[in-house]
Amino acid sequence: MKNIPVDLIREVFNYQSRFEGSTMVFKIDYPVTKTPGFPGLVKDLALLAQTGFKVVIVPGAKENIDAVLEHNNISSSYINTLDSNVRITTSEAIPFVEMAAFDVASRFMTFLSGSRVDAVIGNFVRARGLGVIDGTDTGHTGTVDKIYAGSLERVLNLGMVPILPCIGWSPSGKPYNVQSDEIALAVSTVMKAEKLYIISMRNQSEDPALPERFTPAETEALIAAKSELLPNSAENASLTQYLRELKLGLKASRAGVHRVHIIDGSQEGAVLMDLFSNLGTGTMIYTDEYDSIRALHSRDLPDVLRLMEPLMQEGILIRRNADQILEKKNDYIVLEIDGSIRACGALHDWGEAQGEIAAVATDPQHAQLGLGRQIIGCLVEKAKKSKMNRVFALTTKTQDWFESLGFKETAVETLPGQKRKVYDQSRKSKVFALEI
Numbered sequence: 001m002k003n004i005p006v007d008l009i010r011e012v013f014n015y016q017s018r019f020e021g022s023t024m025v026f027k028i029d030y031p032v033t034k035t036p037g038f039p040g041l042v043k044d045l046a047l048l049a050q051t052g053f054k055v056v057i058v059p060g061a062k063e064n065i066d067a068v069l070e071h072n073n074i075s076s077s078y079i080n081t082l083d084s085n086v087r088i089t090t091s092e093a094i095p096f097v098e099m100a101a102f103d104v105a106s107r108f109m110t111f112l113s114g115s116r117v118d119a120v121i122g123n124f125v126r127a128r129g130l131g132v133i134d135g136t137d138t139g140h141t142g143t144v145d146k147i148y149a150g151s152l153e154r155v156l157n158l159g160m161v162p163i164l165p166c167i168g169w170s171p172s173g174k175p176y177n178v179q180s181d182e183i184a185l186a187v188s189t190v191m192k193a194e195k196l197y198i199i200s201m202r203n204q205s206e207d208p209a210l211p212e213r214f215t216p217a218e219t220e221a222l223i224a225a226k227s228e229l230l231p232n233s234a235e236n237a238s239l240t241q242y243l244r245e246l247k248l249g250l251k252a253s254r255a256g257v258h259r260v261h262i263i264d265g266s267q268e269g270a271v272l273m274d275l276f277s278n279l280g281t282g283t284m285i286y287t288d289e290y291d292s293i294r295a296l297h298s299r300d301l302p303d304v305l306r307l308m309e310p311l312m313q314e315g316i317l318i319r320r321n322a323d324q325i326l327e328k329k330n331d332y333i334v335l336e337i338d339g340s341i342r343a344c345g346a347l348h349d350w351g352e353a354q355g356e357i358a359a360v361a362t363d364p365q366h367a368q369l370g371l372g373r374q375i376i377g378c379l380v381e382k383a384k385k386s387k388m389n390r391v392f393a394l395t396t397k398t399q400d401w402f403e404s405l406g407f408k409e410t411a412v413e414t415l416p417g418q419k420r421k422v423y424d425q426s427r428k429s430k431v432f433a434l435e436i
Contacts, residue, residue, distance in 0.1 A: 020051070020052040020053065021052055021053070021054065022053065022054065022193075022194035022195075023054040023056065023156065023191045023192065023193045023194060024048070024053055024054065024055055024056070024193060024194060024195045024196075024197065025056045025057075025058060025184055025187050025188045025191070025193045025195070025196045025197065026045060026055065026056065026057050026058065026197045026199060026271075027058045027060065027180060027181065027184035027196065027197065027198050027199065027248075028041075028057065028058070028059050028060060028108075028197075028199045028265065029060040029199065029200040029201065029265065030059065030060045030061050030062060030063045030064050030104060031063060031200070031201045031265075032199055032200065032201060032265035032266070033059070033104060033107055033108075035201070035265065035266050037265075037266060037267075037268055038107075038111075038265075039111050039114075040268060040269070041199075041265065041270075041271065042108060042111035042112060042115070043111065043114075043115050044269065044271050044272050045057065045112070045161070045271065046111075046112050046115035046116075046117040046161075047115070047272075048271075048275075049112075049117050049159065049160075049161050050115075050117060050159075054156040055161045056152065056156070056161070056162050056164070056187055056191065056193070057108055057119075057161060057162070057163045057164070058163075058164045058166075058180050058183050058184040058187060059101075059104045059105055059107075059108055059163065059164075059165065059166075059180065060104075060166070060180045060181075061100055061101045061103075061104040061165065061166050061180065062087075062180075064100045064101075064103060064104050065087075065096075065097050065100040065101065065177075067100070068096050068097075068099060068100040068103075069093060069096055069097070069100075072096055074090075074092055074093050074096060076088070076093065079133050079134065079136055079138065081133070084179065084181070084244060086130065086133070086138065086141060086179075087141055087177060088136065088137075088138050088139060088141060089138065089139050089140040089141040089176075089177040090139045090140070091139060091140065093139075093140070094139070094140040094175055094177065097140070097167070097177045098167055098175055101165040101166050101167050101177075102121065102165055102167070104165065105121045105163045105164075105165040106121070108163050109121060109163060112161055117159075117160075117161055118158075118159070118160040118161070119160060119161040119162070119163055120155050120160055120161070120162050120163065121163045121165060122151065122155070122162060122163075122164070123148075123168075123169055124147060124148045124151055124152050124162060124164050124187075125144060125146075125147060125148075125164060125167070125168035125169070125178060125183055125186075126144075126145045126146040126147075126148065126168060126169065126170070126171065127142035127143060127144060127145055127167075127168025127169060127170060127176040127178050128142055128143060128145040128170060128176070129141070129142050129143075129170075129174075129176060130142060130143055140174075140175060140176050140177055141176065141177050141178075142168055142170075142176025142177065142178050143176075143178060143182060144168060144178060144182055144183060144186040145168070145170075147186050147187055147190040147191075149190045149191060152187070152191060153191075164183055164187065166178055166179060166180040166183060168183075181244070181248050184196065184198075184248070184252075185248060185251055185252055185255065188252050188255070188257045189252070189255040189256060189257065192256065193257055194257075194258055194259070195257070195258070195259045195260070195261060195275075196249070196252045196257050196259075196260045196261070197260075197261050197263065197271065197274075198245050198248060198249060198260065198261065198262045198263070199263055199264075199265040199270075199271070200241065200245060200262070200264070200265055201264070201265055201266055212282075212283055212284065213283065213284040213285070213286055214283070214284075214285055214286075215285075215286065215287075216250055216253045216254055216285060216287060219246055219249065219250045219253070219285050220250060222246060223243060223246050223247060223250065226239060226242065226243055226246070227243060230243070245262050246262075246285075248260075249262060249285040250285065252285075253285045253286070253287050254287075256287075257287075258286065258287055259284055259285070259286050259287075260284065260285040260286075261274055261282055261283070261284050262282050262283045262284075262285075263281055263282030263283075264281070264282060267281060270282070292335070292336055293333055293334070293335045293336075293374065293375070293378045294333065294334060294336065295330070295332070295333060295334075296325075296329050296332035296333060296334050296344070298326065298329070300334050300341055300344075301322050301325060301326070303334075303340070303341035304325065304332070304334065304341060304344045304361075305322065305325075307341065307342075307343070307344055307361040307362065307363060308320065308344070308359065308361045310364075311361050314397075315396065315397070316395075316396065316397050316398065317358075317359060317360075317361065318424075318427075320359065325359075328346065328348065331346040331347055331348050331349075332344060332345070332346045332359065333345055333346070333347075333375065333378055333379065333382070335362075335371050335374060335375055337366070342362065342363040342366050342371055343360075343361065343362040343363065343366075343371035343372060343374070343375050344359060344360070344361050344375070345357065345358070345359055345360040345361070345372075345375040345376070345378075345379055346358045346359040346360075346379075347379045347382050347383055347386075347391070349386065349388070350415075350416040350418050350419045351416050351417075351418055352416040352417070353387065353388050353389045353390065354388060354389075354390045354391070354392060354415070354416045354419075355379075355383045355386065355388045355390075355391045355392075356391070356392055356393065356394070356419065357376060357379050357380075357391050357392070357393045358393065358394070360372055360375055360376065360393075362375070372401070373405065376405055379391070380434065380436055383436055384436055388436065389435065389436060390433055390434070390435055390436065391433065391434050391436060392407075392410070392414075392415065392431055392432065392433040392434070393407065393431075393432050393433075394423075394427075394429035394430070394431060394432075395429060395430055395432060396427060396428070396429050396430070399430055399432060402432040403432070405434070406434055407432035407433060407434045408432065408433060408434070409430055409431065409432055410431050410432070410433045411431065412431055414431065414433065415431060
């Protein structure tokens with residue numbers, strides 16, 4: 001029988017039950033629609049809609065608008081504002097802008113229809129003109145005045161997918177060219193979206209030092225740091241795009257969207273991998289508690305034993321059974337990510353103001369997140385609150401890791417008396433201690 005990734009299957013069911021019925025907005029840049037993987041991306045969105053997710057699509061159309069205007073010999077210029085470049089949309093240009101925007105929206109509808117999912121390209125955006133900026137009349141360039149949330153909700157409740165092109169209309173029916181980023185932000189906020197996906201062609205592997213997830217404060221700091229690099233960057237266009245994505249994500253996060261995901265639209269199955277796994281595939285800006293460390297509950301025992309078993313087999317951890325863990329349940333903590341236990345550890349009080357850090361185990365699939373360090377940090381804080389002035393750990397194979405955390409090797413004789421009495425001489429474990 002082939003190996004079946006049971007943990008992955010569990011994650012899929014976990015996320016299915018957690019997010020089913022929630023609204024998710026997908027802001028998809030135009031270049032993504034020109035990739036070979038675009039039909040697969042739309043098919044994945046259709047699958048989400050068919051399985052109970054409320055999917056809203058906001059397609060970008062900038063490059064298509066540029067091409068259509070150029071083809072028809074209509075010049076296009078921009079005004080630089082604080083956050084972005086604003087296209088000046090003249091009366092001559094607006095019919096072609098509409099045509100280009102609806103052309104892109106129709107591509108999504110075509111592939112959704114192929115997956116037997118009904119879609120609606122509708123006038124869900126009421127807009128008003130930007131007017132004159134720095135002495136320049138922006139013409140038919142507009143901003144979001146209102147999102148018709150009731151109409152969107154009715155469409156979503158019918159299991160249909162609304163598609164919002166970058167066009168809005170005034171109450172009198174005057175069309176305006178509205179940036180798709182602004183529409184995505186407004187829709188995500190008004191519809192109380194659980195997630196906003198920003199899907200572009202930016203390859204995040206180009207920046208390996210980039211964290212996988214940040215808080216809004218961390219995002220703001222990152223924007224400031226990246227902005228300083230912009231004038232001297234050889235990758236000016238790529239960095240400008242990334243800053244745009246980060247700014248949009250930060251605005252959405254502060255407007256109440258729990259999670260904003262920036263993912264590479266050229267990656268096969270990126271949306272599904274991001275949505276149905278704990279790690280995801282791109283970067284995330286989050287406002288809710290993504291991971292948390294808490295006390296052990298009895299119901300956590302199967303997951304804790306699952307984490308510890310490989311380490312017990314290797315002799316890294318001493319063998320413990322469920323009864324032994326329950327006997328000292330108050331000593332244990334677990335780290336939970338989206339409802340799944342991904343790390344654990346314990347602090348045993350041996351008196352003499354010393355505590356033993358033990359039973360530290362992490363899910364190897366999440367090794368890059370530093371979960372073990374988080375567990376150690378929490379146990380050290382727990383020891384401080386318990387008025388301990390020293391923690392120690394016994395190890396046979398992980399001494400380098402403990403040294404990287406500031407622990408120093410010491411003699412067995414420095415252990416508390418009660419611990420020395422039960423010290424297993426046959427294991428010859430080394431003792432590493434940290435003064436706190």
